[in-house]
Amino acid sequence: MSLRPFKKQRCIGSTAEHCCVPLCEASAKYNTVLSFHTFLVDKDLRKTWIVNIRRDSFTITNHTRVCSRHFLQEDLIEPPKTNGRRTLRKGAVPVLFQWNNYSVPVSRPSIWQRRKHPSDEPLGEEEPVEENHLFEHDYCAVPDPAALDLALQQTDELREEVERLRSQIEDLSVRQRFCLRRFASSDEDIRFYTRFATYNHLMAFWSLIEPSTGKMLRITRARAASKKNQDIIPCPATQSLQPIDEFFLFMNYLSLGLKQRDLAHRFNISQSTVSRILVKWANYLYTVLGAVCIWMSQKATKAHLPEEFKDYADTQVILDCTELRCQTPSSLLLQSEVFSSYKSHCTFKGLVGMAPHGAVTFVSALYAGSISDKQILKESGIVQLLTQEMAIMVDRGFLVDDCVPCKVHRPAFLSSRSQxxxxxxxxxxxxxxxxxxxxxxxxxxxQHKLFDTVIPLSITGTINQFYTVACLLVNYQNGPLVKECAKGQ
Structure with missing residues (x-):
């Protein structure tokens, strides 16, 4: 049934009652044709009204109204007088709404109504019932083998299709995430993000450290703040990143020098989580790689001595210092400590030792940039590793002949001589x-870009770990510096 027409007209002196039905904008303030009806007291009818107008969990007040446009014409009782009020027939419910185009919803006939019954057919001669209609299903019958084979074939095809789609979804997920698997097929990307030569090279190193990754510990802030309440909590089993992706994140930070916020956006984690991962992996690799004895015996050094060192066959280690620029501290006293006259900048200074065939065999801690080469050699602890049969090769500035027990190979000074x-x-x-x-x-x-920039003072607490790990990783990331080695002496 379609809605009868009405017109909107301002009604002077009328209360501003509104229709509570959704999508209905009828108001008593602008209508003299429509009437507005309160909800019935009967609980069942009231519940039917609420369900019909689609207002679940609806609070009804004395001013809640439903306009007459939502009722059938036969449910409305016109007043006997012109100034009387229109009322509703007993049991009337709203059924006309915008979502049903203001038409009476047609209920679907029941199953009994849809079936034909013998009483509905005209009386006459009964038709003979065919015997085929009386056959029942044989539940003991064996299915056709051909149909069974076809069903099994279709099942196998569907299973293969599911596996193929699952593989596609996994590939798409990997391509969208910033993780190690995304770059596994490109050795060039692996070199860019991790400084390892190839993906297989990286996975070989991962196989060395993976067995102990489950034993990594995380120290809570409560332990750092108070020594009384010490609680070392193992890393949770469910993490936002897999351990190998955490290692990949650490290598990104070390190799590219990315900001922590950038890493947080790349790996879709919080910046605080990035900070915890970096500190955790710096301490872990510092412990694991530092536990490996990299200092070589004199016999092992001579066994790998390159041919070009034949004139200096007693060389045990080649020493040199390197400096890393750091942020200028606000304290003038600290500035004088870390300022390097050689670099004209505030720096951290460290000593690196290399075997003649190119392997890193000694890494010192970082010191303030104002320390001299001679002093850093004394404090680094390498003097205790040297013997009289050995020799070290140093730069011109290492005047350490009086503090080492071995021979020193150093370029000669011109001094006061003219030639x-x-x-x-x-x-x-x-x-x-x-x-x-x-x-x-x-x-x-x-080449680890973290050291190519000015190191902020905020990471000075872990800069020793980052620097040592970067030096020790050189032994795993690349091939030997001196390729031609002697087979033995």
Whole structure:
């Protein structure tokens, strides 16, 4: 049934009652044709009204109204007088709404009404019932083998389709996430993000450290704040990142020098989580890699001595210092401690030792940039590792002959002489050609872009761990610096 027409007209003196039916904008303030009816007292009818107007959990007040446009014409009782009020027939419910186009919903006939009954057919001669209609289903019958084979074939095809779709979904998920698997097929990307030569090279290193990753511990802030309440909590089993992706995040930070906020956006985690992962992995790798003895015996060093070191066969280690620029502290006293006159900047300074064949065999802690090369050699602890049969190769600035028990190979000084003898010139040139390898080694360390920028003072608490890990990783990330090695002496 369609709604009868009405017009809106301002009604002077009428109360501003509104219709509570959704999508209905009728108001008693602008209508003289429509009437507005309160909800019935009967609980069942009231519940039917609420269900019909689609207002679940609806609070009804004395001013809640439903306008007459939602009722059938036969449910409305017109007043006997012109100024009387229109009322509703007993049991009337609203059924006309905008969502049903103001038409009476047609109820579907029941099953009994849809079936034909013998009483509905005209009386006459009964038709004979065919015997085929009386056959019942044989539940003991065996299915056709051909149909069974077809069903099994279709099942196998559907299973293969499900596996294929699952694989596609997994590939799409990996492509959308920033993780190690996303770059597994590109050795160039692996070198860019981790400094490892190839993906297989990286996975070989991961296989060395993976067995102990489950034993990593996380120290809570309560432990750091109070020594009384010490609680070391193992890493939770359910983490936002897998351990190998946490390692990949750490290598991104070390290799590219990315900001922590950038890493948080890349890996879709919070910045505080990134900070915890970096500190955790820096301490973990510092412990694991630091537990490996990298100092070589004199016999092992000679067994791998390159041919070009034949004139300096007693060389045990090539030493050199490197400096990392750091943020200028606000304290003038600290500025004087970390300021380096060589770099004209505030720096951290460390000592690196390399075996003649190119492996890192010694890494010192970082010191303030104002420390001298001689002092850092004394405090680093390498003097205790040297013996009289050994020799070290150093730069011109290492005047350490009086503090080491071994021979020192160092380029000669011109001093007050106008010209060096030919023998000293040749010796200086040969030592310089051999010392260049330790500078190449330091360049490999500084390819980790974290050390290519000014180090903020906020990470000075863990900068030793980051620096040591970067130096030790050089032994795993690349091939040897000096490729041609002697088979033995």
């Amino acid at each position: 060096m003898p030919a023998s000293e010139v040749r010796e200086t040139q040969s030592i310089a050609q051999l010392r260049v390898h330790v500078e190449r080694l330091i360049r490999r360390v500084k």
